[in-house]
Amino acid sequence: xxxxxxxxxxxxxxxxxxxxxxxxxxxxxxxxxxxxxxxxxxxxxxxxxxxxxxxxxxxxxxxxxxxxxxxxxxxxxxxxxxxxxxxxxxxxxxxxxxxxxxxxxxxxxxxxxxxxxxxxxxxxxxxxxxxxxxxxxxxxxxxxxxxxxxxxxxxxxxxxxxxxxxxxxxxxxxxxxxxxxxxxxxxxxxxxxxxxxxxxxxxxxxxxxxxxxxxxxxxxxxxxxxxxxxxxxxxxxxxxxxxxxxxxxxxxxxxxxxxxxxxxxxxxxxxxxxxxxxxxxxxxxxxxxxxxxxxxxxxxxxxxxxxxxxxxxxxxxxxxxxxxxxxxxxxxxxxxxxxxxxxxxxxxxxxxxxxxxxxxxxxxxxxxxxxxxxxxxxxxxxxxxxxxxxxxxxxxxxxxxxxxxxxxxxxxxxxxxxxxxxxxxxxxxxxxxxxxxxxxxxxxxxxxxxxxxxxxxxxxxxxxxxxx
Numbered sequence: 001x002x003x004x005x006x007x008x009x010x011x012x013x014x015x016x017x018x019x020x021x022x023x024x025x026x027x028x029x030x031x032x033x034x035x036x037x038x039x040x041x042x043x044x045x046x047x048x049x050x051x052x053x054x055x056x057x058x059x060x061x062x063x064x065x066x067x068x069x070x071x072x073x074x075x076x077x078x079x080x081x082x083x084x085x086x087x088x089x090x091x092x093x094x095x096x097x098x099x100x101x102x103x104x105x106x107x108x109x110x111x112x113x114x115x116x117x118x119x120x121x122x123x124x125x126x127x128x129x130x131x132x133x134x135x136x137x138x139x140x141x142x143x144x145x146x147x148x149x150x151x152x153x154x155x156x157x158x159x160x161x162x163x164x165x166x167x168x169x170x171x172x173x174x175x176x177x178x179x180x181x182x183x184x185x186x187x188x189x190x191x192x193x194x195x196x197x198x199x200x201x202x203x204x205x206x207x208x209x210x211x212x213x214x215x216x217x218x219x220x221x222x223x224x225x226x227x228x229x230x231x232x233x234x235x236x237x238x239x240x241x242x243x244x245x246x247x248x249x250x251x252x253x254x255x256x257x258x259x260x261x262x263x264x265x266x267x268x269x270x271x272x273x274x275x276x277x278x279x280x281x282x283x284x285x286x287x288x289x290x291x292x293x294x295x296x297x298x299x300x301x302x303x304x305x306x307x308x309x310x311x312x313x314x315x316x317x318x319x320x321x322x323x324x325x326x327x328x329x330x331x332x333x334x335x336x337x338x339x340x341x342x343x344x345x346x347x348x349x350x351x352x353x354x355x356x357x358x359x360x361x362x363x364x365x366x367x368x369x370x371x372x373x374x375x376x377x378x379x380x381x382x383x384x385x386x387x388x389x390x391x392x393x394x395x396x397x398x399x400x401x402x403x404x405x406x407x408x409x410x411x412x413x414x415x416x417x418x419x420x421x422x423x424x425x426x427x428x429x430x431x432x433x434x435x436x437x438x439x440x441x442x443x444x445x446x447x448x449x450x451x452x453x454x455x456x457x458x459x460x461x462x463x464x465x466x467x468x
Contacts, residue, residue, distance in 0.1 A: 026225040029318065030075040032083050033219060035178050038062070039089030045072040046278060047323035048228040054323050059089055059114070067114040075221050080138045082183075083221060084176040086195040091117075093181055093195060095174060097136050107137045110198055118198055127189035127203050132386055135186040139173040139206075141166055168214055169206070175218035182213060226318035232328040233275055234259065237311040239283060246329070248308070249273075252300050255331035268332045268339035269346050271295045275305070276325035283309040286321070296331065354420040361422070366414045368421045373457030375415075375423070375442045376449045392450040400443040408439040430464040 031042040043057040055072025058065055066089055073094045075081045082095040092111040108120035122128055128135030145166050150157040158167055174183045179195040184206055190213075192201040234246035234257065241248070246257040255271065258264045271293035278286040285305045292298045315322050333339040361368060369375040380388065394400060415423050417435035427438045441460070449456040 025228050025230075027228050027319070028074060029224040029226065030073065030083060031222040031224075032075075032085060034085045034087045034089065035176060035219070036087045038087065039066075039085055041073075041083065041085045041092055043073040043075070043083065044319060045074060046319065046321055047325075050074050057092075059085065059092070061089055069111060069114050075223065080136075080140065080173075082138075082174045084181060084195075084219075086179050088196075091179075091195045091198060093176075093193070095137060095181075095183060097122075097138050097140075108193075112198065122185075125193075125200070126183065126185035126191055127187050128185050130384075134386070137183065137185060139169055139184040139186060139188060141170055145170055164214075165207075165210060168210075172213065172216070172218050175213070175216055177216050182209070224318065226316035229314045229316065229322060231314065231324065232326050233324055234328055236279070236285075239309045239311055245304070245310070248304055249301065249331065252304060253296060253331065254334065255296070256334040257329060258332055259329040264332065267343070268336070269342035270330040270332055272330045273301060273327050275301070275327045276323070277305070278321040278323050279310060279312055279315065280321040281312055281315055281319075283312045285310060288323070293330075295333075357416060357420040358422055358425050363416050363419075363421060364414070368415055369423050371423075371426055371457060372442065372445055372460050375411075376446050376457065379442075379446055388450060391447055394447060397444050397447055400447050401440070403443055404436070404440065408436075408443060411439045411442055412436070429466050430461070431467055432464075 025048065027045045027048055029042070029044050031040055033040045038061060040060045041057055042060065043055065045052055045055040047054045052074060053071040057069040057071060057073055059067050059069075069092070073081075073083045073092075075083050080097045082093075084093050085091070090113050094109045094111075096107055106119040106121045106124070108118075108125045109116065110118040122135065122137045123130055126135070126137055128137075145158050145162045147157045147159045156170070158170075169184060169188075174181065176182075176195070180201070181191075181193040181195065183191045183193065185191065188206040189203050190206050190209055191203050193199070194201050234244065234249075236245040237243070238245065238248055246259065249255070250257050258268070258270055264270070273293070273296060274289065274291045275287070277288040277290075280286065285308075287302065287305055290298060290302060290305075292301055333342060357363060361370075367378060369378050383391075391400070391403075412418055412435045415421060417424050417427075417438050424435070424438070427433075427441070432438055432441070445456045445460055453459075
């Protein structure tokens with residue numbers, strides 16, 4: 001969740017399955033019941049990210065466990081997610097406007113007897129075609145009908161003149177009635193999905209089923225929360241010795257731990273450990289990912305994590321385990337002079353690598369434009385027609401600033417404006433040194449190019465010729 005946080009607008013621009021990822025200190029435990037009330041599914045998350053699949057979900061018949069699924073189904077009441085279970089407990093449907101990009105799933109996920117059976121994108125499930133229009137799986141009229149000045153957390157106040165139909169849709173945009181899911185999309189079309197047959201029945205205008213739906217009520221999930229415990233992995237305390245993990249690694253490897261001493265990061269070469277996994281209530285650590293700098297024996301780190309029991313008293317009583325991923329700091333050679341020499345060698349290697357990057361036409365399988373005009377052509381390939389049209393219809397050139405942290409960030413990271421590339425050289429040779437400024441130029445000139453200034457690239461080069 002490696003996770004890169006991009007703006008929602010930019011994810012839409014690239015047509016990437018979108019997710020409003022964020023962290024929260026309160027992690028949900030969600031329980032929903034079948035229409036007949038005989039079955040339920042209870043879902044636990046193990047980390048603080050939303051959406052996430054880290055967790056487990058348990059299906060019950062009354063109080064008896066029927067089966068489990070090795071994932072969570074996040075349902076936050078302040079965002080648009082929907083979880084439901086069939087009347088025989090065999091089918092679970094999870095619908096979400098946002099998808100988790102590491103999930104490998106789509107906006108609609110169907111499980112049969114604990115195994116993933118079908119998935120649908122918004123385009124496949126609803127009447128929306130994201131290639132030609134802005135649309136979401138769920139209808140959302142909140143900004144149009146809610147009076148936020150008068151509303152309170154416990155009471156929603158609608159704007160004067162809001163119709164009963166729109167009031168209904170504000171909360172009832174998706175529901176399950178007798179194993180048929182009714183999902184209203186952005187275009188106010190309703191997709192009817194049969195949980196028994198696991199297939200789409202039909203798609204109809206909302207008004208054609210409103211009289212039936214308004215008599216129904218969406219079953220709201222029962223939601224509990226546990227407080228997520230923030231802790232850096234090197235600060236874990238080993239029960240047997242009552243010493244921190246960082247000290248144990250020092251003892252086993254002969255290296256020196258570098259935590260918050262920032263001067264060490266500038267003066268010495270730092271060896272990194274990437275470690276993530278689950279700390280259980282019993283104090284065992286279940287490794288999810290582990291990689292080490294070549295100077296650190298990965299097997300030693302693995303042995304330390306799997307043979308020791310850690311103090312887990314800080315975990316919430318409501319969860320059996322919690323996911324941790326932050327390994328603050330690193331390690332270095334304990335001999336100062338050798339650690340300094342290693343840093344000099346590393347910097348020389350980085351210099352050579354950077355020089356190599358400046359000649360490549362692709363970095364990490366991403367094509368690097370050779371000049372400004374080439375940027376325009378590549379953006380035209382990356383963006384959908386509807387998204388190009390959105391940029392073209394900005395009222396002013398300055399409006400492209402809204403893309404600085406989305407599309408602009410993607411350009412800076414993927415076209416080598418930070419790490420070095422032939423495109424970076426193109427701008428540096430014309431007197432521009434800041435990656436933020438380079439991406440702003442690309443976006444601003446692209447806006448002009450879309451508006452009809454086909455000579456935007458050559459004109460920029462005339463105005464900013466190569467410097468000696």
